[in-house]
Amino acid sequence: MDEIEVRELKPSEYKEWDMLVEKSQPGTLFHTSQWLEICRDVLLRDLRIYGCFRNGELVGGCPIFIKTFKGIMKIASSTCNMTDYCGPLIKDGSSPKASKRVQEIHEIFNALREFLCRQGFDSIHLTFSPGIEDIRPFTWNGWESSVRYTHHLNLKENVDSNLSRKIRRELKSAEEAGLKTRISNDPETYHRLLSLVYEKQKLEPPVPREFFERVFKLIQEKDVGYMFVSETPEGEAVAAHLNLYGKKCAITWSSALNPAFGRMGPNALLYYNEFLDLNSRNFDYMNVMAANISRFADFIMGFSPELVPYYTANLHSKKYSLLKTLYQITHEETTNTKQIF
Known part of the structure; x- marks a missing residue:
């Protein structure tokens, strides 16, 4: 095959990138230039989209966020806060032969890997x-890998037959409390609920308020999702899910709950009614991004989801590994000192 050229895309080429995202089956809203620009602008990240070209055609690529740590280390990541995955993509192959497809994947990923290694990260x-x-072009060349998980709820199945006793009890509690659900597009409602979650834990939200405001604007302008809220009979919103549309699926991207109403079952009610709503609109499954934290995973297992893996690949310089080890040693010593005194 012809050689793969890798280079940074110009902003004028972002539309071509978005077309690749749309046509590539693993492409998500998180890969689109609109989402990446929200991350860049609000989180103040240096964004690069690297494209892989064959004979002038964009056949793959990867978005990268770059930051400098204390002025001495240059760190690159395909993800950032509130963006769980956004890594390399490849144009869907036209050949029915598995061997041909593997060859295409490896040629593009190898070219991308070699390019990234030359950038001085x-x-x-x-x-x-x-x-x-298939991430072997990275792992075969010294990159470390790990596996993470998400949950898929099959919308073609009967939701009632898959509910656990715990979820049934929560749905009964929601019914007895008179809770209802509806679609809403009010960012203020969501920010209020999210603030309550983090205030209880005495933590700051993972991203500034502007991030969610920009996401709401994107949802309204591009019709790429919706917010589902659970309300009391008096009309007070007590829980909310922000759902983003994917290919044949909806991604439950972010959720917020007023802790004072947690025992009334508003979260279970949201999932249940979302399931029915999305099923009526011919979505195939819900991608519930809650499988990597045990308490969230335990809850969503009550809906009998399928556990779906996805992968990471990491490469660190000797300087990075040394400084990371020194930091861990220092942090451990500081923690032990605090415990002693």
Whole structure:
């Protein structure tokens, strides 16, 4: 095959990138230039979209966020806050032969890997979206890998037959409390609920308020999702899910709950009614991104989801590894000192 050229895309080429995202089955909203620009602008990240070209045609690529740590290390990552996966993509192959497809994947990923290694990064972290299963061009060349998980709820199945006793009890509690659900597009409602979650834990939200405001604007302008809220009979919103549309699926991207109403079952009611709503609109499954934290995973297992893996690949320089080890030793000593005194 012809050689793969890798280079940074110009902003004028972002539309071509978005077309690749649309046509590539593992491509998600998180890969689109609109989403990446929200991350860049609000989180103040240096964004690069690297494209892989064959004979002038964009056949793959990867978005990268770059930051400098204390002025001495250059760190690259395909993800950032509130973006769980956004790694390399490849144009869907036209050949029915598995061997031909593997060859295409390896040629593009090898070219991308070699290009990234020439950029002088001290650390590179790539998170591949679900559906990309072959990351051997990275692991065969010294990159570390790990597996993460998400949950898929099959919308073609009967939801009632898959509910656990715990979820049934929560749905009964929601019914007895008179809770209802509806679609809403009010960012203020969501920010209020999210603030309550983090205030209880005495933590700051993972991203500024502007991030969610920009996401709401994107949802309204491009019709790429919706917010579902659970309300009391008096009309007070007590829980909310922000759902983003994917290919044949909806991604439950972010959720918020007023802790005072947690025992009334508003979260279970949201999932249940979302299931029915999305099923009526011919979506195939819900991608519930809650499988990597045990308490969230335990809850969503009550809906009998399928556990779906996705992968990361990481490469660190000797300088990065040394400084990381020193930091861990220092942090451990500081913690032990605090425990002693």
